[in-house]
Structures are given as C-alpha cells and as structure tokens.
Amino acid sequence: MSGPRKQPPPSTTLLNLPNDVLQREIGKKLDPQSASHLAQASTGARSIFQSQLSIVKDYVQPLLNHIVKGELTQADQLLQQLQQQDDYLLQQVLNYQGKVTDPSGRTFTGITVLQYALWAYDRFAWETLKPYMNPQDMLDQLNELETTGVDYIYQGQKVQHQHHYDFQPLLDVYESYINYVTSAQVDWTETDRCWVHEVGEKQKGVPWPVAAEYCSSQPFVDQHGQPPAFNQRPQFPKQARGAQIYNYLIDQWQDFFSGDLGVSIAIYKAAARAFGRPRRGGWGARGGALAAFDRAAIAALCETRKSDLAALRNALHAEVAAQYRPR
Structure with missing residues (x-):
C-alpha cells in the first residue's frame, strides 16, 4: 500500500x-x-x-x-x-x-x-x-x-x-539671430522675439559650468577680439552672489536660472559683465555684433572642454597602464 x-x-x-x-x-x-x-x-x-x-x-x-x-x-x-x-x-x-x-x-x-x-x-x-x-x-x-x-x-x-x-543648438540659435539682425530687411518685433524666446531659452538650458562662464567676471572677448582661454575656474563679480546676471528689467542681480531668462530677457556679455536685456532697444545691428562675440566664446568653450576631456581620457589610459606594468 x-x-x-x-x-x-x-x-x-x-x-x-x-x-x-x-x-x-x-x-x-x-x-x-x-x-x-x-x-x-x-x-x-x-x-x-x-x-x-x-x-x-x-x-x-x-x-x-x-x-x-x-x-x-x-x-x-x-x-x-x-x-x-x-x-x-x-x-x-x-x-x-x-x-x-x-x-x-x-x-x-x-x-x-x-x-x-x-x-x-x-x-x-x-x-x-x-x-x-x-x-x-x-x-x-x-x-x-x-x-x-x-x-x-x-x-x-x-x-x-x-x-x-550638446552645444550646437545654442550655437545655431545665435547664428540665426546674428544673420537676421544684420540682414537688409529686419522686423524688429521678430528680432526681439527671437532674442528672448530662442536665444534666451537655449541659454537657460545650459548646464551649470556653462552658466558659470556666462556669469564670470572674465569677459567673453579680449582687447584683440579673441575669446578667453577658459582655463581658470570662474570667478564672479563682487556685486553678484554666485552665478548671477544683471537684469535690466528689474535693475538688480538675478540667478542665472531664474524665471526671467528665456521669458522676458536673454543674455549679452561680450566685453562686459553678463546682463539680461529684453530687446534690442536702440542698439540695432550692434546687438548682432555683441551676440557674435558671445557665440564665438561659446564655440571656443566647447572646443576647449572637448580637448580637456580628451586629455583626461589619455591621462586615465596612461595611469591604468602604469598600474599593470611589471615592476
């Protein structure tokens, strides 16, 4: 059983x-x-x-x-x-x-x-x-x-x-703005919209290390018309509290990532401190020239940091190889 x-x-x-x-x-x-x-x-x-x-x-x-x-x-x-x-x-x-x-x-x-x-x-x-x-x-x-x-x-x-x-979208909107504002026929209302809502919006989308370069006391163009080397940690103006821009709309310093950037202002820097302007004002084509300096600086920053990254990669390969090298 x-x-x-x-x-x-x-x-x-x-x-x-x-x-x-x-x-x-x-x-x-x-x-x-x-x-x-x-x-x-x-x-x-x-x-x-x-x-x-x-x-x-x-x-x-x-x-x-x-x-x-x-x-x-x-x-x-x-x-x-x-x-x-x-x-x-x-x-x-x-x-x-x-x-x-x-x-x-x-x-x-x-x-x-x-x-x-x-x-x-x-x-x-x-x-x-x-x-x-x-x-x-x-x-x-x-x-x-x-x-x-x-x-x-x-x-x-x-x-x-x-x-x-990716730096390219920011560089592209700068280029579009510069080309338009320096063209023969300009609709200044459209120029203002492009400046604030396209350039300003892309500026607000940068990561902090790029924002810090905008806010740094180091100009984006030197006396010879060249961008900086970007080899020093950014230092900010004494009047600012960290990474801030000067907002002309409210006449005061404001955090870079504030709600105004890309909504009512965008940033010019060139040879001065970073400041937010809502529109071209009486600048005319001069705004395009200033934006061109800023675009050149951002392009230089992009290439510099890519070179820095390549140098880091090479250094790490060398250090790892040295760790396993017979003594």
Whole structure:
C-alpha cells in the first residue's frame, strides 16, 4: 500500500533567512546600488539593509547635488570626510548611479557624480573628483558614458543615450539671430522675439559650468577680439552672489536660472559683465555684433572642454597602464 504523498519541504528564499544572517553574511558584501535594487523588490529587504540604503541619503544625494550646482568646495569637503571615515565606502559612493535634477531642469536617472561632470564638460568638477577615484573606475565610467550614454527628462521630453551636453543648438540659435539682425530687411518685433524666446531659452538650458562662464567676471572677448582661454575656474563679480546676471528689467542681480531668462530677457556679455536685456532697444545691428562675440566664446568653450576631456581620457589610459606594468 502506498502511504500519503510526502509534501515537499517549504522553499527557502534569500529573505527567509534570519535577519542577523542576512546582515552579517550578505549585508557587509552588498554595495549600496545592489541594496537599493533589492529594497525596491522587497519591503523586507528595505529594513534589513537600511545601513546601506542610508548611504544614498547621507552621501550620494548630497554629492550629486553639489556637483550639478557647481558647489565644488562643499563636494570636496564631503569627499574628504568620506575618505577619512572609510575609503571603501567612498568608492561605493563614487560608483553609485543615482538620480538628480540639475539647475537647468534636467532630471537624470542612473548617473554617477563623475558621469554628470563628464556629461556637462565640467572640467573643474572632474578635477575635484579625480584625487579620490581609482583611474580604472574613472575610465570605466567614461567608457560607459560614451558608449551607452545617459537618460534624462527635460521640459517633459525624455532624452536617451546622450553622451555629453550638446552645444550646437545654442550655437545655431545665435547664428540665426546674428544673420537676421544684420540682414537688409529686419522686423524688429521678430528680432526681439527671437532674442528672448530662442536665444534666451537655449541659454537657460545650459548646464551649470556653462552658466558659470556666462556669469564670470572674465569677459567673453579680449582687447584683440579673441575669446578667453577658459582655463581658470570662474570667478564672479563682487556685486553678484554666485552665478548671477544683471537684469535690466528689474535693475538688480538675478540667478542665472531664474524665471526671467528665456521669458522676458536673454543674455549679452561680450566685453562686459553678463546682463539680461529684453530687446534690442536702440542698439540695432550692434546687438548682432555683441551676440557674435558671445557665440564665438561659446564655440571656443566647447572646443576647449572637448580637448580637456580628451586629455583626461589619455591621462586615465596612461595611469591604468602604469598600474599593470611589471615592476
């Protein structure tokens, strides 16, 4: 006679293990990124791996916020604190792919602090991060950015697989404005609209390191009609509080990413400080000449930062090769 069928033993899943076992044997080997993914799949895991998840709140998010806002002194202080506390934790934070919204309004997902700096061509940010990072990690993150790219949402539109900030749309609207304002027949109402709503809107869409160059006390053109070298960290006018422009509409300094830019003003700079003007006023074709100086400066900034990035890539390859060279 056959007896009653034996029931199979209850299945054991990872999260059925005792919490102390999970924390002791798995938690110490689980990086914050993996802990975050596990917590999204299970509410039980969220409480078990709370220490790893708190790293995101305590370190990753503040560091991302500092980098996208150009707060490099604060970023460096946080990195020093992490390095003194736990170098392994520091490396986990620097390799964590988080979510952040930059001052231009782009919301990135799955991006590291270094990858944002590289995407934005922020030379001074990646120079801040470099002393704390392994060259191989930096090179891996750069390669991932330039092969897979990053995704973000901007003005309700999803942009996928972008490798770096694209200067070309800003350069194109400058060129269109310059060509129109210096043409034989000009509708000044249309010129004003183009200036504010096309040039101004594209200016407002730049990442912080480009905005900082607009707001810098360094002119966009020297006495010989040439753009600057862009090899120094931007310094702002004494009257300004950080990255600000002078808004003639309200007769005061205003944050670059304010609501007025692209709505009622756009920025001229040339040989002066950055100032927002709502229209050509009595400038006529002179506005086109000033815009031409600014376009040339932005084009020079683009080429300079691309060269800076190429130099970084070459330096990282050399450092990685040196690490594996037999002694």
